[in-house]
Amino acid sequence: MWYGLRIPSDAKPDFIRSVTELQQTTLRNFVLAVGGVYALWHLVATVTWPERLGWEAWLIAPLVLLSCLATLYLCGRHFLIAQVIWLVGLAGAITVAIDVLRLREIAFFYAFLPFMAVITAGWPAGLAAEGMVIGAVVWLSRPGGMALLPPTYRLGIVAVGAFAGLLGWAAVHALLTAVQWYLYSYTQAEQNMEEARQHRAQLARVLKDLDQAYHRLERAQASLVAAWKAKDEAERFKTDFVTNVSHELRTPLNLVVGFAEMMMTSPESYGGVPLPGPYRSDLNAIYHSAQHLLALVDDVLDLARIEAGKFALAREKVDIASLVEEAVNVVRDYITAKGLELQIRLSDDLPPLWIDRLRIRQVLLNLLVNAARFTERGWIRVDVSQEGEEVVVRVTDTGRGIPEQDLPRLFEEFRTTEQPISTWHSGTGLGLPISKKFVELHHGRMGVESVHGQGTSFWFTLPCAPAPEGGRHVGRLSHPHPVARLGASERIVVIVHDDPRIPPLLQRYLDGYRVVGARELQEGARLVEELRPLAVVGDEATPLPEVPDDVLLVRCPLPSSRRTAQMMGAVDYLVKPVARQELLETIDRMDRPVRRVLIADDEPEVVRLFRRMLRPRFPAQDCLEAYNGDEALRLMRTQKPDLVLLDLAMPEVDGRSVLERMALDPELADIPVVIVSARGQDQASLRLSGPIQLSRPGGFQLGEIVRALEAAFNALAPGWHPVGPSGRGLAEEPAESPAWPDTPSPLEKAPTAAR
Numbered sequence: 001m002w003y004g005l006r007i008p009s010d011a012k013p014d015f016i017r018s019v020t021e022l023q024q025t026t027l028r029n030f031v032l033a034v035g036g037v038y039a040l041w042h043l044v045a046t047v048t049w050p051e052r053l054g055w056e057a058w059l060i061a062p063l064v065l066l067s068c069l070a071t072l073y074l075c076g077r078h079f080l081i082a083q084v085i086w087l088v089g090l091a092g093a094i095t096v097a098i099d100v101l102r103l104r105e106i107a108f109f110y111a112f113l114p115f116m117a118v119i120t121a122g123w124p125a126g127l128a129a130e131g132m133v134i135g136a137v138v139w140l141s142r143p144g145g146m147a148l149l150p151p152t153y154r155l156g157i158v159a160v161g162a163f164a165g166l167l168g169w170a171a172v173h174a175l176l177t178a179v180q181w182y183l184y185s186y187t188q189a190e191q192n193m194e195e196a197r198q199h200r201a202q203l204a205r206v207l208k209d210l211d212q213a214y215h216r217l218e219r220a221q222a223s224l225v226a227a228w229k230a231k232d233e234a235e236r237f238k239t240d241f242v243t244n245v246s247h248e249l250r251t252p253l254n255l256v257v258g259f260a261e262m263m264m265t266s267p268e269s270y271g272g273v274p275l276p277g278p279y280r281s282d283l284n285a286i287y288h289s290a291q292h293l294l295a296l297v298d299d300v301l302d303l304a305r306i307e308a309g310k311f312a313l314a315r316e317k318v319d320i321a322s323l324v325e326e327a328v329n330v331v332r333d334y335i336t337a338k339g340l341e342l343q344i345r346l347s348d349d350l351p352p353l354w355i356d357r358l359r360i361r362q363v364l365l366n367l368l369v370n371a372a373r374f375t376e377r378g379w380i381r382v383d384v385s386q387e388g389e390e391v392v393v394r395v396t397d398t399g400r401g402i403p404e405q406d407l408p409r410l411f412e413e414f415r416t417t418e419q420p421i422s423t424w425h426s427g428t429g430l431g432l433p434i435s436k437k438f439v440e441l442h443h444g445r446m447g448v449e450s451v452h453g454q455g456t457s458f459w460f461t462l463p464c465a466p467a468p469e470g471g472r473h474v475g476r477l478s479h480p481h482p483v484a485r486l487g488a489s490e491r492i493v494v495i496v497h498d499d500p501r502i503p504p505l506l507q508r509y510l511d512g513y514r515v516v517g518a519r520e521l522q523e524g525a526r527l528v529e530e531l532r533p534l535a536v537v538g539d540e541a542t543p544l545p546e547v548p549d550d551v552l553l554v555r556c557p558l559p560s561s562r563r564t565a566q567m568m569g570a571v572d573y574l575v576k577p578v579a580r581q582e583l584l585e586t587i588d589r590m591d592r593p594v595r596r597v598l599i600a601d602d603e604p605e606v607v608r609l610f611r612r613m614l615r616p617r618f619p620a621q622d623c624l625e626a627y628n629g630d631e632a633l634r635l636m637r638t639q640k641p642d643l644v645l646l647d648l649a650m651p652e653v654d655g656r657s658v659l660e661r662m663a664l665d666p667e668l669a670d671i672p673v674v675i676v677s678a679r680g681q682d683q684a685s686l687r688l689s690g691p692i693q694l695s696r697p698g699g700f701q702l703g704e705i706v707r708a709l710e711a712a713f714n715a716l717a718p719g720w721h722p723v724g725p726s727g728r729g730l731a732e733e734p735a736e737s738p739a740w741p742d743t744p745s746p747l748e749k750a751p752t753a754a755r
Contacts, residue, residue: 035068114165254577260287313356327364341379367395375399394459402450492533496524499560549698557688569659570673598641600632629653
């Protein structure tokens with residue numbers, strides 16, 4: 001091994017073998033070169049000078065050749081022994097040559113020994129070879145030696161040997177440096193390769209983890225898709241549920257409310273027979289209970305609207321103190337009848353709020369009725385105060401209180417004693433959740449504090465911030481009461497339409513405008529003169545009044561029950577429960593005299609109710625009855641009624657099929673039909689045909705036209721729908737509930753609420 005060549009202890013066997021083979025190859029090359037040169041010299045010398053070289057010259061050849069062969073043989077097995085044999089053999093051959101040839105100059109070949117030793121084994125071997133040269137020179141120069149070398153020869157041989165050794169060291173040093181760099185590079189390459197291998201293993205593990213994560217992601221995506229489909233399915237089921245609730249509950253409620261109303265307000269329908277006093281009180285209780293059930297149906301529909309994002313607030317400027325007084329007055333008798341003290345504490349200088357008066361009133365009534373229901377003794381207090389930028393309304397009672405474990409689940413839907421949660425609760429479990437959603441729609445908060453057995457305090461907040469310049473506010477003008485002139489800052493729109501349900505419908509979606517309805521042209525003209533509206537709106541079939549130069553005239557297709565009925569082949573559409581006055585007004589709007597009416601409904605009680613409603617105007621023999629579609633068609637052919645009250649949901653042949661058959665029969669096609677159904681039409685998702693026209697007597701400026709076009713493009717271009725309350729475009733919102741607001745009954749609704 002070369003001295004000075006530092007091979008790392010952790011070097012691989014292949015690398016060590018490569019270095020060893022390099023040393024062996026170097027030694028072999030020297031052996032072959034020296035042996036070849038000698039053989040060539042010997043051949044040439046014996047041929048050229050045979051007289052000077054006798055048989056003694058052949059004594060040198062075996063020594064040289066044997067040492068070469070032995071070195072070549074042992075080089076791969078015992079490298080150090082091979083080097084010793086090689087150097088000793090050469091030294092012996094040089095010594096024999098001096099003795100045989102009697103030439104002192106041959107001693108200078110000793111000088112090659114340090115050079116070859118340094119080249120093949122390193123500088124320690126060169127020093128040993130130089131020592132061997134010095135020893136050979138001294139031995140030859142001793143008295144009686146083979147050749148007496150002069151001092152100059154001796155000095156020259158030693159000097160030339162040292163120089164040759166230095167020359168060999170210089171040559172091998174460069175080689176050793178290159179090998180050393182190679183070793184360093186090899187070590188670095190090994191380390192880099194090991195690091196690369198580790199990184200590759202790391203990358204392989206990361207790739208495997210990524211594959212697993214991708215697989216989990218695919219499964220999660222599949223689960224999300226399944227969940228999305230389940231959600232869509234749940235939405236569809238909820239839509240069916242709302243529809244069925246509206247139909248299945250409103251039909252019997254129509255009977256209860258209708259008969260109770262008839263008995264209490266229209267005794268002439270019963271032949272003028274007076275109702276006994278005790279019966280009237282019980283009947284009033286029945287009527288209010290039915291109204292309570294109807295309110296529960298409305299709660300379910302409101303909940304569906306809120307969750308679908310289709311519930312719009314009708315904001316107006318409200319004095320919260322007067323609203324609290326109004327709500328308290330509704331339940332005051334109920335509270336005092338239980339022997340409870342009612343306290344009201346209102347802070348001074350309460351700011352006006354921009355809120356939906358009807359919905360906040362509903363929240364207050366719900367909290368007050370709940371407090372009265374669950375308080376047996378003590379008091380109920382309403383506190384209203386301003387805290388920062390909010391008005392806080394708090395309803396506190398000294399009732400049973402609520403267990404602590406029930407408080408986190410108090411605002412969940414349908415939490416009743418049947419769940420069960422606790423014994424404190426009763427009702428439908430919709431009042432508080434809906435109230436909380438109403439408050440949150442106003443960007444407020446709602447909470448509860450309670451100690452079981454000591455009382456409960458419900459509170460909610462409403463922001464004090466004034467509505468922006470387009471903030472919604474609603475006017476609910478009821479003609480023929482006088483109309484007060486409104487402030488010029490209000491944006492008022494007059495809707496001229498013969499359907500009274502159109503203005504409330506548009507008010508739900510026109511944010512920032514006050515919608516006032518007019519059913520006739522003259523009434524519309526009077527409203528334009530009194531209110532100075534921003535615009536007058538009507539459909540293509542409605543004549544519009546003359547307006548000042550700065551008032552917009554808008555013609556556009558508008559939804560209506562009559563339009564829906566006409567699309568189905570009828571003249572009008574009534575939604576149960578139908579009030580007696582509403583039914584009679586619908587008959588009065590017919591453009592032909594009505595003397596005979598056919599009532600087609602699969603519910604005998606509904607038929608009897610309508611007969612009661614019509615008895616003051618139509619004799620019993622002129623009120624025909626049919627309980628399915630086939631019977632209705634048969635009576636129409638034989639009796640020729642002037643009007644048909646048709647239910648859509650009937651067994652076998654339903655109302656739609658009846659309308660289709662009437663349209664195909666020339667004898668029946670001219671009979672007017674009024675649809676009476678418990679299922680309201682969803683006008684929000686109904687596509688209406690017809691142009692939208694804007695006009696103004698005073699004309700338009702170019703900037704106004706550009707802004708109008710921009711607004712139209714933003715509203716109607718694909719992908720640019722206006723954002724609704726749920727964060728989606730109004731056109732994208734699902735249709736899950738009837739769009740018509742419920743028509744109030746002539747009798748006052750009893751306060752209903754449930755925790």
